[in-house]
Amino acid sequence: MKAFINAISYYLPEKVLDNHQISLEHPEWAADKISQKTGIYKRHIAAHDESAGDMAEKAGKKLLAETKVEASGIDFLLYCTQSPDFFLPTTACILQAKLSLPTSCGALDFNLGCSGYIYGLALSKSLIVSGIAKKVLLLTSETYTKFINPKDKSNKTIFGDAASASLITSEIGPYELGNFRLGTDGTGAENLIVRFGAIRHKTDKGTDIFDSTGEFVKNEEYLFMNGQAIFSFTSITVPKLVNDVLLCNNLVKDEIDYFLFHQANKYMLEFIRKKIKVPLEKFIYYLEDIGNTVSNTIPIALKEECTNKKKGNILIAGFGVGYSWGGCILHSM
Amino acid sequence: MDLNDFTEQIKLQFLEEDQPKVTSEIDFRKLSTWDSLTGMAIIAIIESEYGVTIPVDDFKEMRNILDLFNYVKYQRKD
Structure with missing residues (x-):
C-alpha cells in the first residue's frame, strides 16, 4: 500500500517582527545586513495568550475547511511540537476535542524540532501502510519566539512562529511518500x-x-x-x-x-x-x-x-x- | 596542501561583493560582509575538506587566510 500527502494548510500568527524593528532594538545590526545574511525580512510572532496548541487548532480547522474532509473520518492525529501547552495531558488529546475528531481517533504528541515534519510523515506512512489508520492528520506547531531572550538578537532574527496541518491517506494525492x-x-x-x-x-x-x-x-x-x-x-x-x-x-x-x-x-x-x-x-x-x-x-x-x-x-x-x-x-x- | 587552492575555497565563503577583495593576506575580519556566520562557514569548510576542527577560541586569533593555512598544515602535519 502507498501513502500520499493529500493536502497541506498552515497558519501564521498576526503579529509581525520585521528587520527594521530588530534594527531599532539592536542598532549595531542594520536591517539590510540582517536580510542579506539570513534571507529573512520578517517573521510572525504568536500573541502573548496564543499557544502552539491554539495555532495547531487553527491550522487543523483550516485544512478541514479547505479540503471538505469530514472530521469524523480522521482516525489518527499526530502532533509535533516542542512547545506543549501543558506537561500533561498531551496536547494532541486536547486537539482531538477541539477539532471534533471522533473518540475512535488515536492521538499523540511527539517532541522534535527541525526534523519533525519528516518524522511525522514517516510515522503517518507507517500507520497507513500497516493498516492501523486510514486518514492521518499531521499537525506541527511551534512558538520558539516565546523561548527567545529579548537580548538575544541572533535567534530573534532567525525564528518565527507558525503551525501546519497535513492530511496523509492511502488515496492518491499530490505527493506520494x-x-x-x-x-x-x-x-x-x-x-x-x-x-x-x-x-x-x-x-x-x-x-x-x-x-x-x-x-x-x-x-x-x-x-x-x-x-x-x-x-x-x-x-x-x-x-x-x-x-x-x-x-x-x-x-x-x-x-x-x-x-x-x-x-x-x-x-x-x-x-x-x-x-x-x-x-x-x-x-x-x-x-x-x-x-x-x-x-x-x-x-x-x-x-x-x-x-x-x-x-x-x-x-x-x-x-x-x-x-x-x-x-x-x-x-x- | 596548496595555498592557492586553499585561498580559493575560503574565498567562496564570503558574500560575492567581497570575494574579489579576498587574498591570503588580507585581514578578512575587516571586510564589510564579515560576521560570525562567515566564520562558521570557514570553520565548517575546513572541517569537511581538510579534516581539521579549529576551536572557536583559536579561530578568534586568526586574521587572514595564511594564518588558517598554517594552522591547518600544522595540525595535519603535512
Whole structure:
C-alpha cells in the first residue's frame, strides 16, 4: 500500500517582527545586513495568550475547511511540537476535542524540532501502510519566539512562529511518500537547548551571561543555540543524508527535480547547496516573510512553492535540535 | 596542501561583493560582509575538506587566510 500527502494548510500568527524593528532594538545590526545574511525580512510572532496548541487548532480547522474532509473520518492525529501547552495531558488529546475528531481517533504528541515534519510523515506512512489508520492528520506547531531572550538578537532574527496541518491517506494525492532515512545523535543535545523550566531544572533561575565584548551569550531559561556547532553538524550530516536518501530510493542526484530542505537560514542553506552542488533553480527557498519556523518550514514551503507548480521527484530533508535528522523522496504529481 | 587552492575555497565563503577583495593576506575580519556566520562557514569548510576542527577560541586569533593555512598544515602535519 502507498501513502500520499493529500493536502497541506498552515497558519501564521498576526503579529509581525520585521528587520527594521530588530534594527531599532539592536542598532549595531542594520536591517539590510540582517536580510542579506539570513534571507529573512520578517517573521510572525504568536500573541502573548496564543499557544502552539491554539495555532495547531487553527491550522487543523483550516485544512478541514479547505479540503471538505469530514472530521469524523480522521482516525489518527499526530502532533509535533516542542512547545506543549501543558506537561500533561498531551496536547494532541486536547486537539482531538477541539477539532471534533471522533473518540475512535488515536492521538499523540511527539517532541522534535527541525526534523519533525519528516518524522511525522514517516510515522503517518507507517500507520497507513500497516493498516492501523486510514486518514492521518499531521499537525506541527511551534512558538520558539516565546523561548527567545529579548537580548538575544541572533535567534530573534532567525525564528518565527507558525503551525501546519497535513492530511496523509492511502488515496492518491499530490505527493506520494517514497522511502525514508532517519538519524539521531544525542551527543549534540547541549548545542540547541532550553535547559531550565522542565523537570530536571524546574525551579532554577537563569542569569544573563555575556562575552568579553558585552555580547549576550545565553540565559539557561531561554533558547540557547551554539551556532558554530550547529553549522558544523549540518555541513557534515546533510550531504550524507542526501546520499542515503538517494540510495534507499534507488535514485541518483540528477533524477531529483527539486531539493527542499528545512529552511534554517539562507546563508547556511547556500553553504550546503554549494557543497552538494545543486543548481539554484532546483533548490527551494521559502523563508523571506516567515523566517525559520522549525517543524513548519517544509510543509509551508511545499504548499507555497511546490503544490500545483513543481512536478517530479522532490528530496525533502529536516535536521537540527537533538541532534535529529531525516529525509525522504516525494513523488509530486 | 596548496595555498592557492586553499585561498580559493575560503574565498567562496564570503558574500560575492567581497570575494574579489579576498587574498591570503588580507585581514578578512575587516571586510564589510564579515560576521560570525562567515566564520562558521570557514570553520565548517575546513572541517569537511581538510579534516581539521579549529576551536572557536583559536579561530578568534586568526586574521587572514595564511594564518588558517598554517594552522591547518600544522595540525595535519603535512
